Amino acid sequence: xxxxxxxxxxxxxxxxxxxxxxxxxxxxxxxxxxxxxxxxxxxxxxxxxxxxxxxxxxxxxxxxxxxxxxxxxxxxxxxxxxxxxxxxxxxxxxxxxxxxxxxxxxxxxxxxxxxxxxxxxxxxxxxxxxxxxxxxxxxxxxxxxxxxxxxxxxxxxxxxxxxxxxxxxxxxxxxxxxxxxxxxxxxxxxxxxxxxxxxxxxxxxxxxxxxxxxxxxxxxxxxxxxxxxxxxxxxxxxxxxxxxxxxxxxxxxxxxxxxxxxxxxxxxxxxxxxxxxxxxxxxxxxxxxxxxxxxxxxxxxxxxxxxxxxxxxxxxxxxxxxxxxxxxxxxxxxxxxxxxxxxxxxxxxxxxxxxxxxxxxxxxxxxxxxxxxxxxxxxxxxxxxxxxxxxxxxxxxxxxxxxxxxxxxxxxxxxxxxxxxxxxxxxxxxxxxxx
Numbered sequence: 001x002x003x004x005x006x007x008x009x010x011x012x013x014x015x016x017x018x019x020x021x022x023x024x025x026x027x028x029x030x031x032x033x034x035x036x037x038x039x040x041x042x043x044x045x046x047x048x049x050x051x052x053x054x055x056x057x058x059x060x061x062x063x064x065x066x067x068x069x070x071x072x073x074x075x076x077x078x079x080x081x082x083x084x085x086x087x088x089x090x091x092x093x094x095x096x097x098x099x100x101x102x103x104x105x106x107x108x109x110x111x112x113x114x115x116x117x118x119x120x121x122x123x124x125x126x127x128x129x130x131x132x133x134x135x136x137x138x139x140x141x142x143x144x145x146x147x148x149x150x151x152x153x154x155x156x157x158x159x160x161x162x163x164x165x166x167x168x169x170x171x172x173x174x175x176x177x178x179x180x181x182x183x184x185x186x187x188x189x190x191x192x193x194x195x196x197x198x199x200x201x202x203x204x205x206x207x208x209x210x211x212x213x214x215x216x217x218x219x220x221x222x223x224x225x226x227x228x229x230x231x232x233x234x235x236x237x238x239x240x241x242x243x244x245x246x247x248x249x250x251x252x253x254x255x256x257x258x259x260x261x262x263x264x265x266x267x268x269x270x271x272x273x274x275x276x277x278x279x280x281x282x283x284x285x286x287x288x289x290x291x292x293x294x295x296x297x298x299x300x301x302x303x304x305x306x307x308x309x310x311x312x313x314x315x316x317x318x319x320x321x322x323x324x325x326x327x328x329x330x331x332x333x334x335x336x337x338x339x340x341x342x343x344x345x346x347x348x349x350x351x352x353x354x355x356x357x358x359x360x361x362x363x364x365x366x367x368x369x370x371x372x373x374x375x376x377x378x379x380x381x382x383x384x385x386x387x388x389x390x391x392x393x394x395x396x397x398x399x400x401x402x403x404x405x406x407x408x409x410x411x412x413x414x415x416x417x418x419x420x421x422x423x424x425x426x427x428x429x430x431x432x433x434x435x
Contacts, residue, residue: 007123044247047243065228069227070222073223121321172188
């Protein structure tokens with residue numbers, strides 16, 4: 001289940017350093033750089049996605065927050081007492097009642113502020129459940145959850161501005177109908193959490209992983225052994241690090257998720273062009289469900305093309321509360337990549353309700369000179385020069401990648417093919433692998 005959360009109030013510590021760095025960057029950036037970023041955005045998209053894939057970022061982010069030993073305890077717990085262990089106690093507890101009271105007050109306050117003020121931040125989020133015999137999903141009826149039954153759940157959240165943070169929570173979830181309020185209440189109790197700030201802009205905080213009891217009782221103690229897979233700490237590929245180096249030298253287009261000229265591109269004709277890759281992506285997977293077990297995660301060139309090709313439809317979902325607060329980079333690809341590979345049709349690209357009821361902050365005003373520079377189209381000579389520089393930098397970055405790394409799996413073979421294709425489109429020759 002996809003969500004977008006808009007916050008009007010924040011309590012506790014909050015690092016706004018990223019927002020300050022970004023504002024300084026945009027203020028100091030020459031307006032012509034924005035034209036360059038716009039002209040190069042498709043190539044940057046392509047290289048950023050290949051970087052994300054080569055580094056195995058999807059698996060690294062998930063594995064960094066998944067203690068499999070504790071997850072096994074959680075799975076065992078939700079089966080106890082026919083799935084009803086402590087359910088009545090949870091919904092009847094004073095802690096839950098305070099939570100509902102605070103949530104109700106917060107919802108009313110947010111609705112008022114949504115009309116009168118601007119949100120402080122927004123977060124893209126997703127909610128996952130492991131399969132259960134009493135749970136089902138269909139396009140016609142949506143998600144059907146059993147009431148009063150413990151389930152294993154996962155929530156992923158990413159804030160993209162003014163902080164850039166990845167959160168993931170694993171725990172138990174249980175649904176209930178509040179007849180008096182006529183609402184569906186879903187109680188999620190996390191017992192694992194990972195917090196990973198992005199490397200850019202630099203954060204004052206460090207990555208952290210927390211783990212707690214499966215339930216309030218002492219029946220399920222916290223394990224002493226770290227049960228996470230080693231993939232999140234294993235050395236990343238040479239190719240991934242080299243691609244990352246090249247991508248970070250290319251300017252980000254900070255206007256693409258915020259200016260209408262981009263969002264207008266996501267029309268019916270645009271979506272029709274994406275249809276072959278979406279259909280191919282679906283065919284590449286025999287099981288489209290996404291579970292904590294990792295089954296059904298699609299891979300292949302159709303997935304890469306579907307994610308990259310649909311980015312200009314992502315503005316409504318990936319834009320933040322901060323005007324020009326982000327562009328397409330590694331964390332945006334983590335969000336949008338998941339959004340795409342969990343779809344079963346193109347219909348989701350037309351969803352434009354993610355920011356409904358939320359006032360947009362006014363955009364910074366441009367000077368006449370900046371408007372004129374933004375309107376200028378780069379000459380063919382400039383494009384050729386950029387292409388040559390990009391090809392040279394790319395080949396220089398990848399020259400030390402050993403041949404066996406390109407051949408170690410189908411994913412890396414696909415990445416090598418994509419890099420070679422890009423180099424030829426830039427007017428250069430394919431890579432020559434090292435012996």
